[in-house]
Structures are given as C-alpha cells and as structure tokens.
Amino acid sequence: MNKTYGLVAEFSTHEALIHAAEEAYAAGFRKMDGYAPFAVEGLAEALGKKNRIPLLVLVGGVVGGVGGYFMEWYASAISYPINIGGRPLHSWPAFIPITFELSVLCAGLTAFFGSLALNGLPRPYHPLFHIPEFDRASQDRFFLCIEAKDPKYHEKQTRDFLAALQPLSIKEVPE
Amino acid sequence: MSEPEVKSSTLISPVSPLGYPTNLLAPGQTYETVNTTIADIPLRRAPGPWWVGFIIAFLLLLMFLVAVTWLFIKGVGIWGVNIPVAWGFAIVNFVWWVGIAHAGTFISAILLLLFQPWRTAINRFTEAMTLFAVCCAGLMPLLHLGRPWVFYWLVPYPDTMRLWPQFRSPLVWDVFAVGTYFTISLLFWYLGLIPDLATVRDRAKKLWQKKLYGFFALGWRNSAAHWQRHQIAYLLLAGLATPLVLSVHSVVSFDFAVAIVPGWHSTIFPPYFVAGAIYSGFAMALNIIIPVRKIYHLEHLITERYLNNMANIMLVTGMIVAYGYFIEAFMAWYSGDIFEIYMMMNRAFGPYGWVFWLLMLCNVLVPQTLWSARIRRNPLLLFMVALFINVGMWIERFVIVVTSLHRDYSPSMWAMFYPTKWDWMTLFGSVGLFLTLLFLFIKFVPMISISETRELVAEPEKATTP
Numbered sequence: 001m002n003k004t005y006g007l008v009a010e011f012s013t014h015e016a017l018i019h020a021a022e023e024a025y026a027a028g029f030r031k032m033d034g035y036a037p038f039a040v041e042g043l044a045e046a047l048g049k050k051n052r053i054p055l056l057v058l059v060g061g062v063v064g065g066v067g068g069y070f071m072e073w074y075a076s077a078i079s080y081p082i083n084i085g086g087r088p089l090h091s092w093p094a095f096i097p098i099t100f101e102l103s104v105l106c107a108g109l110t111a112f113f114g115s116l117a118l119n120g121l122p123r124p125y126h127p128l129f130h131i132p133e134f135d136r137a138s139q140d141r142f143f144l145c146i147e148a149k150d151p152k153y154h155e156k157q158t159r160d161f162l163a164a165l166q167p168l169s170i171k172e173v174p175e
Numbered sequence: 176m177s178e179p180e181v182k183s184s185t186l187i188s189p190v191s192p193l194g195y196p197t198n199l200l201a202p203g204q205t206y207e208t209v210n211t212t213i214a215d216i217p218l219r220r221a222p223g224p225w226w227v228g229f230i231i232a233f234l235l236l237l238m239f240l241v242a243v244t245w246l247f248i249k250g251v252g253i254w255g256v257n258i259p260v261a262w263g264f265a266i267v268n269f270v271w272w273v274g275i276a277h278a279g280t281f282i283s284a285i286l287l288l289l290f291q292p293w294r295t296a297i298n299r300f301t302e303a304m305t306l307f308a309v310c311c312a313g314l315m316p317l318l319h320l321g322r323p324w325v326f327y328w329l330v331p332y333p334d335t336m337r338l339w340p341q342f343r344s345p346l347v348w349d350v351f352a353v354g355t356y357f358t359i360s361l362l363f364w365y366l367g368l369i370p371d372l373a374t375v376r377d378r379a380k381k382l383w384q385k386k387l388y389g390f391f392a393l394g395w396r397n398s399a400a401h402w403q404r405h406q407i408a409y410l411l412l413a414g415l416a417t418p419l420v421l422s423v424h425s426v427v428s429f430d431f432a433v434a435i436v437p438g439w440h441s442t443i444f445p446p447y448f449v450a451g452a453i454y455s456g457f458a459m460a461l462n463i464i465i466p467v468r469k470i471y472h473l474e475h476l477i478t479e480r481y482l483n484n485m486a487n488i489m490l491v492t493g494m495i496v497a498y499g500y501f502i503e504a505f506m507a508w509y510s511g512d513i514f515e516i517y518m519m520m521n522r523a524f525g526p527y528g529w530v531f532w533l534l535m536l537c538n539v540l541v542p543q544t545l546w547s548a549r550i551r552r553n554p555l556l557l558f559m560v561a562l563f564i565n566v567g568m569w570i571e572r573f574v575i576v577v578t579s580l581h582r583d584y585s586p587s588m589w590a591m592f593y594p595t596k597w598d599w600m601t602l603f604g605s606v607g608l609f610l611t612l613l614f615l616f617i618k619f620v621p622m623i624s625i626s627e628t629r630e631l632v633a634e635p636e637k638a639t640t641p
Contacts, residue, residue: 037370037374044399080337080339108355111362122393122394128396138370
C-alpha cells in the first residue's frame, strides 16, 4: 500500500514548466510527464516524447481508399455486372468519389481511435487524481511528475532536484 | 519586439487602418476569468432567455414529429411534389442544411490549417452547428424515399437479395459523402471537446455533474504526451475535413449537374454550390452567435473582431455566388440553346419570377451593405443581413430545384408546384430540430474552446494580430 507513483511539482507558468522539463531531461530522467491546461508548444519535445499518429493515419487512409475502390470494382464488375448500352463495367472515374470519401473516413477513424488508444484512454482512474491540487492541471497550473519507475528515481535526491527548480509545491503521489 | 511594452488595459478596442478591431480578446483576461466565463455555464442554471428559446424550439420539434409521423402513415403524396416537380421541399431543405453545415468545417478546419487565431472563440460553436445541420440534412432525403424503412439498401452490405448499390450514381455518392462528413465532424468536435470536458469535471461541485462530465472526459489528465498526440490527431482531422468541405457540396451539386435538365446541367455547379454553402453557413453562424454572445455576456471573448471577419467572408463568398448567378444567365444566352435560354427567361419572368427577384434582393443586393465597416461591427444590423442571406440561400435552392423542373423540354409536361402545409411544417420543424439540439449544446457543453482560449491568454501577442 505504501508504494509511490512519483513526485509531482507544481508551477505557475508554462515557461517554468518547459524549463523544468528540459532540466529534468538533461538530468537523465525519462519516465516523467508534464501536465498543462493547454497544449504547450515544445513541452512534449522537451520531455523526449515521440509521436506515431501520422504514420497510423496514413495507413488508415490507404486501407480505406484501396478497400473502397476494391469494393466498388468487385460489386460493379464481378458480383453484380449490369450491361447498360455496352458501357465498361470497370468504369473507374465514377468510382473516385467514394474511394476518396472512404479514404477520408478510415483515416479520420484511425486518427481519433488511434490517438485515444495510444493515450490509453478512456482511463477513469489514475494515481495523480489522488492529489487535490492536481485538479488545477485542467484550470491554470502546470505540473511536472517524475515517476518512481524511472531508474534514476530516488525519493530524497529527486525531491531535492525538483526543489531546486523552485516549484510552488512538491507532492508525493501514492500508487 | 523592440517596441516599448504597452499595458494591455490601455488598449481598449483599437482599430486597424482597414477599419476593423484588432483585439481577439478583451483586455485583462486571465486563465481564471476564461474558466469561469466558459466552464461555469454548463454547471449553472440556464438563464431565462435560454428557457424561452428552448421551449419554442422544442414546440417546433414536436411539429416536425407530427409532420413526419403523418408522412410515414400516408406517404410523400401529402407533399406538393408530383411529376414533373418530383423534387420539392425535401431536396431544397437537404441542400440548404448541408450548406449551413459547411461554415463550421470551414472555420474549424481550414482556418486551423491556416493558423488563423480568430477561429478560437467560435470554432466549437460552429462545429456543433455543423453536426446538427448535417442531422437535419441527412433526414431530408430519407423522408423523401417513400419507403424510408429500407434506407439501409443504400449501404453496401452482403444482402440476401444479392444486390449492390449503383456506385456510378451521384445519389449513392451522396450517402458516402454525407455519412463521412457527419462522422468526421462528430469525431473532430468530440476530440477537441475532451480537454474542456475535463475542465468542467474538475470544476463541478455536484456528484452527478462530476460523474457525467467525468464519463465523457474519458479520464483526460492533461498529460504532455497526451496533448501531443491529441494535437496531431486534431490537426490531421482538420486536414482530412478540409477536402470534405469542398467535396461534400460538390457531390451534392452532382445530383443536379449530372442530370440533363436545363438549369441543372452546368459545370459551374460545384464551385458555385461550395461558395453558396460557406456563405449561408457563416450567415447561420452569425444568426446564432450574436444572440448567444449577448445573452451569456461573452463580448470579451467573442469580440467585434470575430463578427467583422465573418462578415468579410460572407461578402467574399456572396460575390462568388453573385458571379455564379451571372454566369448561369450568361451561359444560357451564350450557348444559343433554346431550352437553356427559355429556362433563364422563365426563371426571371415566368410564374416563379417573383421568387427569383426575391433571391436577388436577399443574396446580391442586401449583402452589399457589408462593404461598410460600421455595419460589419454593428451586431444588430449584421444579424439582420445574415437573416436575409439565410432566407436567400433557401430561396436559391428553391429556384434551382423547382423552376428548372417545372418547365423543361416538353410543354405538355409543364406544371406548377405548390407546397402544402406538410411541406412547410417539415421545413420549420427541421429548424426546430436544429435549434433544440443547439440549445441543449449551449446548456450542457462548454461552447467556446477553453484550452485554446488559454493559449491566447498565455501568448497575448497571438491575440492582437492586425
């Protein structure tokens, strides 16, 4: 029961949080995350986070487009051919609008569900929600959390490191 | 950068040399003022005007239900449609509603890609408008089907009749275009909403509110890694929605342009329809935003700058639409085709001529007042102009659908179309559906993007671009 999730430091501006993130990354911490009430430009990069969404969305779009075209071709030329005045069954220009729409649809579904899945959402419970002050991460405060599973984590030393960044407060997060 | 710092409180609504206000955000905004202004609206009791509006909208919705129920009992014969005017109000309403939807996507997607900060306070709103307008639009062709209970035959699936939809038909393209448009708009809107729902969750005092907003916030915790994926996914969805703005209304215009009816069979249709769509969408956005801004005292977030910019876009798209009218008339004359020439003469001077001139008044003449910066900044006058444009755009679709069909090639086939009371009830009832959904949105969802407004607070230079 006494396990800790990590140490969380509270800052009042986004500049202070980016600075703290850079310092922590330079000090060798990797298992950490920043929390801010809006998308702070450069924060994820300062924390060394990577992003695979664009590739996923491309794959989704290609699958949707190729699949859509295949469906139209199969339906119109193979499964249910109708000869109308000898016009070609594989009339590709007429298949383009739906191919386009299905590419967009599948890419969009991938962007939405892919980003949620990689973010691990929905996840109603998280240890950070134990900290009453953390409610302000969605209002007006900025937080940096160094997690206990980081190999460089050491309760005393990490606390001293965070204190040197002059946060408003430092809290221990129970698991 | 080298200029001396000016206290923002001294800059009370400065005006640029072109005559429009430069500030996107009124002076003196902090994170907390933004939070309380926007996030507390869903947590408070609704104000009086909300109830009045909601009840009126709900009564209209009930009227819609009556009209639709009677339609399902009796069939489309209760409408004024017949041969030759087989496409009546349902198709006019469909095109009108799809058009209204477009401004939302234009504001949220195209302006996001162009890094225009003046979308911030209005994008959530117009995205909601898009969703609800597409709901109304999607219902119309279904109601017009005659046998709406088999609407799913339009969707490709391995059915026991071993049939497939006709993929070469613009009407089937429509199913895919409108279906994709609705889905992408919904995902885009909800993705942008998740962080704001978390804000409301964390501010809620009552348990049921915490549970409700907590459920829909999906456990969002504002993590930087999450924000990064969220922003990229949001940007990509915007990029995907952008071609949809152009493609959906182009596909809708193919429904007409692919037919050989004079007045429909025209290559100008796709661009002219898209411009008209954005035109009417901005008009509807202004018709909604202006009262809401007043009732909820949001003038310091939705500043005059927004109204001015939206009016500018209406002026531009309005001119494109006017050009479309001119080219239609010109091409009819230039083609030398007697049916095309007759169509144009009949449109302007035939039995429906007065509708055509009403269209010119609403869509060409009245919007010229927007050249005046004073009118663009005056919410009341702007509201009136937008109302004219909304009515005008509905009339435009009426002119295209009805006057083209009622007299085509063979005079023995000519006939008049008169709408019945069920036609009118369906039209105004669909407005009721739209407004009911919109009022529920205003009551329960943060109607301005809180997290994006915070960005404007954090970086005030973004909020005062000239």
